[in-house]
Amino acid sequence: MxxxxxxxxxxxxxxxxxxxxxxxxxxxxxxxxxxxxxxxxxxxxxxxxxxxxxxxxxxxxxxxxxxxxxxxxxxxxxxxxxxxxxxxxxxxxxxxxxxxxxxxxxxxxxxxxxxxxxxxxxxxxxxxxxxxxxxxxxxxxxxxxxxxxxxxxxxxxxxxxxxxxxxxxxxxxxxxxxxxxxxxxxxxxxxxxxxxxxxxxxxxVPRDAGWEWRRRLELLGYAALYRPWGLRLAYGDPLRHALRRGDEIAAVGDDFPPTIPLHRVGRWRQAVGAHALPRLPGFLTQLAAQAQQGLPRLRGLPGVQVLDDPAGAQGSWPFFLLLLPDQRRRDAVLAQLWQSGYGVSRLFIHALPDYPYLAGIVPAQDVPHARDVAARSLSIGNSPWLTEADVEVICGVLETVLRSA
Missing domain, CATH: 3.40.640.10 (Type I PLP-dependent aspartate aminotransferase-like (Major domain))
Structure with a gap:
């Protein structure tokens, strides 16, 4: 690792x-x-x-x-x-x-x-x-x-x-x-x-002061900790703790409660979003440019497919979603990168029929292509703190695993 x-x-x-x-x-x-x-x-x-x-x-x-x-x-x-x-x-x-x-x-x-x-x-x-x-x-x-x-x-x-x-x-x-x-x-x-x-x-949708106060406190924590130095506490340590327990669903945050809370969004949180909004177009442009720099390197990896947009479309780039040749090599890459702080993760752990806690909600069904994507995919965060050196480290691991196969 x-x-x-x-x-x-x-x-x-x-x-x-x-x-x-x-x-x-x-x-x-x-x-x-x-x-x-x-x-x-x-x-x-x-x-x-x-x-x-x-x-x-x-x-x-x-x-x-x-x-x-x-x-x-x-x-x-x-x-x-x-x-x-x-x-x-x-x-x-x-x-x-x-x-x-x-x-x-x-x-x-x-x-x-x-x-x-x-x-x-x-x-x-x-x-x-x-x-x-x-x-x-x-x-x-x-x-x-x-x-x-x-x-x-x-x-x-x-x-x-x-x-x-x-x-x-x-x-x-x-x-x-x-x-x-x-x-x-x-x-x-x-x-x-x-x-x-x-x-x-x-x-x-009711007014619920309890839920809204909770979201206010969580937003304050997000504002403070959504930085590389704070994400270890807010994201990295809980991720590694979940993986040590063998709970991959919790590691990616796929463990949701059975009921969706409904409440009205308060004035202050709306104002926070409105204040930040003017920076969003420039931020999305930055992410798209960063993605275009990294895509040729990722596409050049043998046997790796990077999911992209159809002609005439311009998607947003919160992360790269990759498909590796098989699950064994995907897992070998994650064994080195998932806990190493490089923003490499999985989008969803399973296809919907394969989450144990969704039994009774999701019908049993043969969905081989969805299961294949779940088994071979990994994601790479495209945050503003991702550097070319980070991309090279990630690609180096991918190349080593692919060669060793």
Whole structure:
């Protein structure tokens, strides 16, 4: 194993907060982000998953005879929890081989008159194929919800992701570009649907001072510790403790509670996000430029596939997502890098059917391509503190493992 890096790199790139961001101000975050992205009005919720839950609840009320939500079989476990909490049924769709998009044939087989919504996912900031999901949805009368939780700022044809489908949502969680520690933004093109989403939130989302105070304290901790010197305490030490216990799910934060909390976001956290927002375009440009510098080196590694965007799309770059030739070599790389402070990690530990705590929520299903991505993938954080020297260390380990095979 490599000697541990002196300062810890994060596994994903969040916009660092400044002291001036913490001052009071107007709660204009949702409107300010909409102006920045060029979208219709956005609806602020307490998390990206809460935004999804509001969307699903609204669509269920609009189409009560439909119950199924089709999602990629390799995605965040919170998606499955949101579907279950909305009183709906999860329908998995396998991926294209070696890709993040849903397989077209599997998608068509998964959808029928019972389908309420299809969820293409802009995984790892990459831009998904929403057009195919839309084509299938229109055939069966379903809605399309774009999961852009990891893709704030990503565009296709110059237009923000989240606008091609009926509904889209972004996450403002820790490390997700712009962050208020936990938050979500909900988007709909149709004014009547936006009104229904707002009406659902007004009925379902309570004011909860306890949750909001907790998030305020967590945001203060994030502002203080989301730095290479602070991430050892906030991220690196808990990661290594979980791995020593053999708990990989906890190591990547895939261990979620069975219920998604709902509460309203307070004025102060909105102001913090609004103060930081003007720096977001420059930050995303910096990450994209840094990614373009590192991509040729990573693509040159024999047998390594770096997941990228389709033509005409410009994804965000919170991290690189790589597929190695097989699980054995992926695990050999992680044995050296996962605990060494270089921001190398895994996105999700399993395909959705393989999380033990989701039994009863996720149907048992054969999803070989999703399981293959789970078995061969690793991520490299593309934070502003990642240096060319760090990339060389990571690539050196990858080259050594690939040669030894």
């Amino acid at each position: 490599l000697p541990r890096r002196h300062h810890e790199l994060p596994p994903t790139a969040g916009l660092p907060l400044r002291l001036a961001d913490l001052r009071p101000g107007a709660p204009t975050l949702a409107g300010d982000v909409a102006v920045l992205l060029g979208t219709p009005p956005l609806q602020l919720e307490c998390s990206g998953t809460a935004a999804l839950l509001i969307a699903l609840t609204t669509l269920r009320e609009l189409q009560p005879q439909r119950r199924r939500v089709v999602v990629p079989a390799f995605t965040c476990p919170l998606v499955a929890i949101a579907v279950q909490q909305a009183g709906l049924e999860l329908q998995l769709c396998d991926l294209r081989a070696g890709h993040y998009d849903m397989d077209p044939a599997a998608l068509r087989a998964a959808c029928d008159e019972r389908t309420l919504a299809i969820m293409p996912t802009h995984l790892a900031g990459r831009v998904a194929d929403v057009a195919d999901a839309l084509a299938v949805a229109r055939q069966v009368g379903a809605y399309v919800i774009e999961d852009a939780a990891q893709a704030l700022g990503a565009r296709r044809g110059g237009v923000s992701v989240g606008l091609a489908g009926d509904i889209g949502f972004f996450s403002l969680a820790a490390g997700k570009g712009l962050s208020i520690y936990e938050g979500g933004l909900l988007l709909a093109r149709d004014p009547q649907l936006r009104e229904r989403l707002a009406h659902t939130a007004a009925r379902r």
